[in-house]
């Protein structure tokens with residue numbers, strides 16, 4: 001007689017591979033903050049897709065092309081085919097003024113890909129384009145009724161140094177509930193640093209971060225991810241500071257206004273019952 005308990009076996013969660021994992025980021029280099037996870041999916045034979053919402057037009061055509069080329073080189077290094085990554089090309093720093101269009105674009109892409117998992121920048125008040133990419137993806141997923149599991153990963157509040165990287169003081173994220181902290185192996189950490197080497201146009205801030213972490217791997221040696229908590233985007237992100245108010249020419253009010261305009265437009269069209277989810 002078979003001793004296996006049929007009730008126990010009923011509870012087994014089948015691990016169906018390959019999975020489809022979509023990474024939505026804002027700028028060309030944001031993907032490196034989560035490249036260890038991208039690579040992990042690839043080594044597990046999952047299908048990986050990457051989407052960038054923004055591109056930098058401010059410093060001229062040549063700089064824009066450089067930024068795009070750096071990300072394409074990384075995709076080549078990771079052996080992600082051209083048919084699995086895409087640049088939406090909204091202007092860096094003002095994506096919050098195009099929420100409706102970005103949500104529409106992401107809706108089409110997510111419907112086509114039908115991902116099992118989606119990774120987005122954490123709602124952390126670090127860069128207004130990151131928070132916008134986060135919001136637009138969450139909104140597109142709701143619009144579609146997609147069952148994809150959403151995970152967020154920090155960039156700004158994931159930085160940690162022996163000094164706490166003052167004055168950012170955004171270190172709450174790694175300490176908050178539900179955060180998975182995966183310490184990278186030596187090999188993985190070196191791979192991440194190798195990836196950073198591709199992004200020559202961003203070497204100044206990145207090398208500074210690596211130096212500040214004083215060889216302790218605090219900044220890029222740990223991979224933080226968290227299953228998306230329920231946020232109210234009409235309220236400030238749960239971080240100690242809104243970095244973009246300090247370092248960029250934008251404010252949380254701009255972000256909120258972007259959402260409000262989108263919701264007002266959405267209210268005008270009939271398809272967006274879901275759009276009001278985040279309204280108070």
Ligand SMILES: [Zn+2]
Pocket residue numbers: 026027029030127130
């Ligand atoms: Zn960025």
